[in-house]
């Protein structure tokens with residue numbers, strides 16, 4: 001009974017407690033909410049939003065099936081033997097990932113209270129310090145490059161002539177395509193302690209994938225990397241950005257006018273801790289670019305004077321890191337990377353708590369859909385309107401779909417006229433007039449110093465473009481190749497028999513430019529080729545272990561070995577992947593594991609001053625690691641473009657054939673001193689190329705047999721003949737030894753030059769026996785023209 005009475009009084013008791021203690025209860029509730037929000041905020045604040053790897057960190061990984069079910073009969077890859085954890089980068093669309101909005105209800109909604117942060121203080125001691133202006137530019141078709149050069153010239157003259165000239169160091173110009181971005185955009189560059197940097201960035205805008213995206217992504221990644229200060233460039237004195245755009249195509253900012261310059265400006269504001277020294281300048285290349293640039297320069301100069309006189313970024317300069325503006329920028333930033341803008345900033349919440357104003361609590365609202373950025377749709381890799389398309393077409397490439405290319409190589413033309421095939425004929429028996437050179441991916445994840453495509457080539461670490469079907473690519477490249485062969489019909493000297501033979505493609509070199517295994521349907525494309533009895537020589541850049549591990553066996557699998565150690569590889573290939581060395585090593589291990597199912601080749605490109613001197617032992621280490629069937633060593637070819645020049649490459653970097661030969665001899669010696677059985681199997685002095693081969697595998701009756709029996713290769717593929725690879729007493733597939741062809745011809749052996757005596761070598765008038773009409777040069781000469789694969 002007493003219990004019932006007690007229960008009956010409970011509501012009254014509770015009401016009494018509520019009336020007596022409601023203030024502390026409410027305060028406790030508010031504190032609890034604040035604490036929870038604070039914890040969530042701190043955890044989310046530095047959450048990585050980019051799908052790309054953080055600097056120097058392992059990439060996002062996913063399990064890769066190293067022995068795919070559809071490849072049972074001829075894959076020897078043994079996951080446990082690999083030096084990687086069977087993982088590689090996710091080839092999902094990075095952009096789409098970044099654009100994913102965070103799910104979940106917005107729990108607390110409050111009024112945004114604008115933070116009043118102090119304007120950044122200048123660290124410039126104007127009596128002792130010096131200002132180093134650095135001008136960065138990116139240019140695809142040359143406009144920005146031209147303006148930047150002119151701008152640098154005028155600014156340099158001004159720094160020399162102005163009243164503060166003793167404070168300025170000579171402005172330096174840098175092409176963003178050629179520098180290590182980390183050297184400048186993770187922290188200011190290293191210099192004497194009294195040298196302070198000021199950044200000026202001039203960029204165009206492109207609504208297609210270009211290398212500019214890599215720059216912008218890298219700024220964004222640095223900002224979001226939890227191990228790096230959010231404003232790692234605050235040590236700069238200031239920065240300003242100028243954008244070039246085209247109002248004819250992109251009339252307003254909303255429609256994309258100078259969109260990428262605006263992005264660069266925004267990320268720089270965050271990375272520098274709001275050190276915008278002068279507002280973003282925008283110029284329309286079809287109308288006012290010149291005068292806008294001049295106006296911007298005058299403004300930048302005024303800002304520089306203020307800094308030089310010790311007044312920092314000044315108050316009078318519009319846009320100079322104004323706190324309110326910069327705060328708005330912070331919000332925009334979150335939006336732009338696809339996160340929901342959450343106005344319930346913890347600092348705002350803190351103010352709300354102390355003010356004890358009623359807090360509107362809303363457990364259900366989401367950010368209005370209309371404000372969410374749409375998920376980025378993949379773009380075309382090389383749209384017809386792009387400068388890359390124009391440049392490639394001008395160079396004789398046919399672009400198939402939006403990411404594949406084919407080009408008739410000059411050796412094909414030479415062979416059609418009976419003037420010699422490339423080294424692949426001497427070494428492996430591939431007649432150049434029967435060979436097609438193509439790639440299903442014009443994009444690459446490296447920016448090699450010897451690649452002519454810098455600045456204009458699409459680059460990326462993940463496949464994020466519209467993907468064409470493999471059968472369409474096959475039809476496109478073969479049709480374009482035949483069309484080009486037909487165009488040779490009227491060329492003087494073309495032999496009728498070879499012309500007729502050329503109308504049936506027998507070999508495909510998957511190299512050209514770009515990275516073929518980047519293409520997600522490379523296996524299907526290779527299968528189509530094999531079923532058409534077209535052999536495949538595939539070259540990859542050793543940066544995509546997952547794709548390499550799951551590649552169908554090809555006729556001959558190449559890995560480019562552009563350096564023997566990590567430092568040298570970074571300098572020469574300038575890879576985009578931050579874990580490039582780990583990827584490279586993983587690819588070597590995959591090659592070792594797959595060496596009994598297909599012919600494997602190391603392709604060394606020697607560049608004097610970059611990867612030759614004292615690297616023999618390092619290369620021998622790599623050979624020992626991967627045990628390739630062959631090692632092709634060739635001197636770099638100089639294509640003479642401005643791109644090569646900007647990458648620091650001149651004719652001085654092209655080795656003489658004797659130097660290449662000497663290098664190979666040393667490498668052979670080093671390998672045999674380690675008990676390895678490699679010997680010099682063949683040479684093609686014409687292309688400055690020498691072949692080392694494993695003598696235990698590619699010698700027949702004591703004689704070199706580096707050539708391929710292509711018919712047997714296809715018969716093995718089609719199951720017409722049985723292979724000899726045996727596991728657990730059962731035949732499980734074929735070995736490279738099953739399709740070894742004829743002995744290497746006498747004329748191709750080491751010491752005999754490698755030119756087929758049945759072909760006619762034609763010398764250029766007045767040039768003597770040093771250079772022939774096709775640009776092929778004699779033993780003592782350097783190769784000046786780009787050699788095809």
Ligand SMILES: Cc1cc2nc3c(=O)[nH]c(=O)nc-3n(C[C@H](O)[C@H](O)[C@H](O)COP(=O)(O)O)c2cc1C
Nearest residue numbers: 139140141142143144204205206207245246257258
């Ligand atoms: C394929 C293509 C896409 C472009 N996209 C944009 C754009 O989105 N916004 C813009 O303002 N200008 C755009 N432009 C214009 C370029 O930014 C402009 O031509 C610039 O001057 C090119 O500079 P560059 O020669 O240094 O590469 C585009 C031009 C091309 C060819």
Ligand code: SF4
Nearest residue numbers: 444446448451513514
């Ligand atoms: S791997 Fe080939 S295509 Fe890619 S950058 Fe290097 S040379 Fe150019």
